[in-house]
Amino acid sequence: MFSSPGLIMTTMLQTTHLSKSFSYKQGSLSRVAGKLGLPAKEQQKVHAVSDVSLSVKSGEVLGLVGESGCGKSTVGRMIAGLLPATSGSLSFNGQDMTRPTVDTHLNIQMVFQNPYASLNPRQRIDRVISEAAVYHGLVEKKQAPAFVASLLAQVGLDPSYASRYPHQFSGGQRQRIAIARALALDPKFVVCDEAVSALDVSVQAQILNLFMDLRASKGLTYLFISHNLAVVEYIADRVAIMYLGRIVELADTRSVFSRPNHPYTQALIADAPRLNAKVVEHRPIQGELPSPLHPPTGCAFHPRCPRAMARCSSERPALVELEDGHWSACHLNDAVNSHPLTFQEMQ
Amino acid sequence: MALLEVNDLVTEFHTEEGVARALDNVSFTLERGKVLGIVGESGSGKSVTAFSLMNLIDPPGKVAGGQILFDGEELRGASARRWSELRGTRMAMVFQDPMMSLNPVMKIGSQLAETVAIHTKATRADIDERVYQALKRVGIPAPRERMKSYPHELSGGMRQRVAIANAIINNPDLIIADEPTTALDVTIQAQILYEMQNLARESGTALIWITHDISVVKDLADDLCVMYAGRIIERGPVDEVIADPQHPYTRGLIDSLPHAENHGRRLYSIPGATPPLLALPAGCSFAPRCSRAGRICNQIPPVVTDGRRDHRCFHPLG
């Protein structure tokens, strides 16, 4: 689906028109009223994710960026088999995995955001790490202690920690344990859902290094979900930007950050505090993130977009490939007589 | 005379496992109308500093030593009455969670009105006008309608703006903001940073901005304090500290930030982790993680100053 000059990379994970909506069931009274023809409260539907088509190549790190309500965590959970999709499909190495099965979990694992909540407080670390591997028959019970020790070493922890409980460890150490648990099932694909967001800066660097090392040593592929642009810029090969459930831009990292096309991406990059960025007098984008219950018509970003046209409020722009591998969903790319201002020109 | 002068402030927490010194001889000054950034990781004492300055430390914690001079007046040991007079009028605080300063069962207009009414004798009409102006200043659209909303009807960013409005409504001399934008989205954070900067400049309010993210405070602050394990280990004008840090921890912190330039390479990371307050190493708390540490580092490094910048280190950089 995406062409990349030079290196031939195989697609490992592919989502096609993946969508997820949550509906609030009407109370029985409302349903009765509806049947009687009386005015009743409408069934509310939240489209958390709409029409997301992504492909992740073997060995790459795909960054998934957005603010609250954009649906990035929901996409991550669908890929990891934690949430069934409402529509669309998901395939892994050619095998259809739209309905999560045990195979899903053996190939795709997830590392969660909160190191203080993602470990069972009543389980010893050795059980935390080995339970699923033993259950699925990947490791024999007798071999479990050696297995655990090896994994702990791979994430930089002393093997003697295996007999301890989670509350004895710091946030960074717990996250390492969570990573060891994910590695125990020998996955090829890891979804990192804000995996470093809850960590202190110095610990964050250690864990990012760990991710990099494991990627090299085990040949892992990552979907790296984060709201922190600096982290994504550092670790990702390609980046997808989401807004209110849809992908608005997708390109390799350098292109996204130096030549962002979509006005939302431009705003996000300009607004993100960067230590090295030159001081630019820039007025941040106005407005609030829309509620997923009442999405704007047409392009979801148009109420906040400084370059919105009349067309933007009625027609939703499609995700279109502009140049090799750089996709964007914006009518500005389409307009015949205007050309989208580049990022530098906007300053 | 400086607006705020803090000398050797000590705050302790008495727990069943021992006494934790959350602040150990913290000293800094803040001039009128200036912005001070306090940066630190978890366990550094940055939030405890804010709470100590506002007399919000509850047992088992207490401010155990030092001076807090606000416009020349010693605040430590001041009566509850005096604190009531100062807080909300001359000193105000904004918390990370706006619901720490907002009452969930009161309309926001009433809450802001209450803040004015408690501290000033103003007519009803005056108060309403001041509430309207405050909401307008923090960028809340349609203030007259919004006044009738409850906090839960607003988004996170809006709530934080209301909390800020609550802080500025009596034109304080000092606002202490404890991680006010940490829980907010990037675009909202940018808006609020921008507005706070303008507010501070326009009204000459001094601002203390506490954060774990040094990039946030780089453009906003005039001076920067870096805290580690309850001590200020470096202090100075923000650009100089960031460009040319003297303390190895500051250097390490800046170097471990990820960005495009080190794409594909390992990040510098400070080995180890922050020590728990109940088990601090003797002497310099950073020594176990420091590549420059020597024998002398098992004494507490004293503050070394050249007038503009100071640090606590026996082996400073540069």
Place this chain on the structure above:
Amino acid sequence: MMMNDIDAKAIPPERGEPPLAAPEHPMRLLARRYLKSRVGTGAAILLLLITLIAIFAPVIAPQDPYDLTKVSIMEAERRPGESSADGRMLYLLGTDGAGRDMLSAIFYGLRISLGIGVISALAALGIGTFMGLLAAHFGGRVDAVIMRVVDVQLSLPTILVALVLLAVLGQGVDKTLMALVLVQWAIFARNVRGAALVERGKEYIEAALGQGLPARRIMFRHVLPNCMAPLIVTTTNQMANAITLEATMSFLGIGLPQTQPSLGLLISNGFDYMLSNQYWISVFPGVALVLLVVSVSLVGDRLRVALNPKLDS
């Protein structure tokens, strides 16, 4: 620090990583926290004493008050401190209307009261936990049905329900136990369901699901152990309630038979003698009952605080 193929060689912790606190078994930690309270320690000692008395009653009681060969009507209504006619027995707490030694009767009574309280509470714990987990696991209609039954039962006064049940079931220790269990299971079910629902929403459960572990295993091996702590307190409270409820039933003359009297029955039997100033036949069993219930309640309360030190007011 990161390596490719490593076997389990010991790796020293990273430079500057603060050493882990020495591991302390959670039970020891709990015991240490609990014993900080003098009231709690005293209550625990008292309860321990009572339990030992109850267990060893047949051995340590001076007399088996229900052995008709040992009891003589001639010894009836002796005052506390008197001796028997032949001087061989000292009635520390006097005798009752049939000549039974009060001290021994109280020992046996404690045995029955404590035994019934403990057994019924534990059985209710088992049944209630199972039902609560079922409701939390299945949700939907199963949850609705179970919880409505619980709601109805909890809204009825326990004495009323117990009375009706015992009237239907008749007298006897086993029937009393059954009635007490039926009355108590509901509160456990509600507490466990609530706690289970809370735990189920947490990330470590999501992680377990993400590792392909089946839902049933997660319910019993992950959710349940994390719901247990507050249950310890509920169980001790229920024990105190069960003891009191059983005493009330016995006082009213239903439930336990005369041959196996609990403290409640002893109090009831001795009630008629109060008017003739033979207080000891009713009062001493009453004091024993109070000591038993108070010690159980205090232990339960102090456990609650020891489990969550922040609750200490």
